[in-house]
Amino acid sequence: MIPALKDVQAAVKRIAPYVHNTPVLTSATIDAMLKATVYFKCENFQRGGAFKIRGAVNAILQLSEDERARGVITHSSGNFAAALALAASALNTKAYIVMPSNAPSVKRDAVAGYGAQIIDCEPTLKSRESTLIAEQKKKGATFIHPSNDMNVILGHATAVMELAKEAKQLDVVIAPVGGGGLLAGTALAVNHLHYYIETIGAEPFGADDAYLSLKTGKIQPSINPKTIADGLKTQLGDLNFPIIQKLVSKIIRVEENEIIEAMKFIWERMKIVIEPSSAVAVAAIFRNSTEFKNRKVGVILSGGNVDLSNLPF
């Protein structure tokens, strides 16, 4: 069930009018430290501040006219909530976002600001799911899962297609893994581009369900994840896991202090704001620096949405 190259290429073309082709940045300091050539795909500069709008736009554009008229619905308290709201707004579609009642007001404001309707639920998995199903039936809206939806995965795959245009002859691409949509999309695009490029996932030790899933051969739940990288607390899904299993060579796990140091380092040296989830991928190349030596490394900086009033440094 791995989509073909032409499916990825079609997604690139489909979403192009609605997303930014984000810049690819390099750092002489980092290259010298790692003795590698590192290309940072800056999805922190993406619309909505994260890569998620790629999948959201691609999924909405695959709906029939009738489906689009009835709108889309998802559950998320993070970047996908804002991304689906923003994508729906750009595509004249109604978006319903099921959010836990304890979601930070800054995230609720962002979603509401893009014109989506917020539907409150209790901060439990059960309430979230039952609220979603009830609302979905009531509105007739199409459910778009934040990471376990093939159109979302294909949308997310477009970031690395753009990266590969600017950074020729990559040896390895590394992306953070939470729900698995970005990593699966990255892996399938990478695999179609050049079979010899390696795809690596990066994950906090405090939320290493993807690592354990690969190790055990079946999806492990994310139980009480503890990490500053709040975008990576979710678990893999049955659509993205087989892709990750087949095409990702490994998951590198990093400690919390490594995430914070990597985040601070990127802010200080590259003068760009990245969120902890992005810093997980950076921390992984620093932690395992010897294996990246003399290689051309692509890093997906997944987003830049942080609460500046609550920084870890």
Added chain:
Amino acid sequence: MIPALKDVQAAVKRIAPYVHNTPVLTSATIDAMLKATVYFKCENFQRGGAFKIRGAVNAILQLSEDERARGVITHSSGNFAAALALAASALNTKAYIVMPSNAPSVKRDAVAGYGAQIIDCEPTLKSRESTLIAEQKKKGATFIHPSNDMNVILGHATAVMELAKEAKQLDVVIAPVGGGGLLAGTALAVNHLHYYIETIGAEPFGADDAYLSLKTGKIQPSINPKTIADGLKTQLGDLNFPIIQKLVSKIIRVEENEIIEAMKFIWERMKIVIEPSSAVAVAAIFRNSTEFKNRKVGVILSGGNVDLSNLPF
């Protein structure tokens, strides 16, 4: 005593191999808020994290072989110290930096890291000047003033030349003013590009010596400046003031809370790290937004060197 367009063009060509042609970024959010088109020249992405290397490289490249062999010397505890050290290193010249004994260790480390020799002085104007003169004599090094040196001013002028190549038909360019080197350089380049483009300076109320200098017609000292924008605490010089007097239409002053809000806004929305001095220019366009409406506005984001452990938000 205003240099000609060809002098600016020569500086552009001269320094090009040693500096970054930094990106020009835009923000749909900011344009919508201001009903203007704003082009941000991102000197926070410049080598050393600030525009200052432009002037430093240009000044060193104008020295004779004999002078270069004896090295350069300056006094600075801020961005110019690091910039001259970095420029000297790139050009195989020795740099001596007179720094007050209470300069932050992060700044001392940066200067030392670029291979310059730090010469300590007491944290007084008198000690700084006497130390500089004594050392200059001892080493035979050429003194390069951080802002009141025509080659430094011409070097700084190159940023807006690059900006104008990407942002066509600018109506106004705004830059922060501290020692006056960037503002004078910007104004003279702007004036040569198109006589009808306006150049505006931006300054904190707590360090408004440039505003007062323009008002009174003579250079006013910067007495007990109080502002978070520590790069703007210095006063104008006899070489840059006449240029500013002739070619800058006005200085907009901003409050400290406006500087902090503008800085936070740029970090949050544009996902880039700018220092308070850069935020002064952004705060100025927000404060006087009506006068920028429907205009094409160039903003020089002068640098991105901040202490992340000591943020104002």
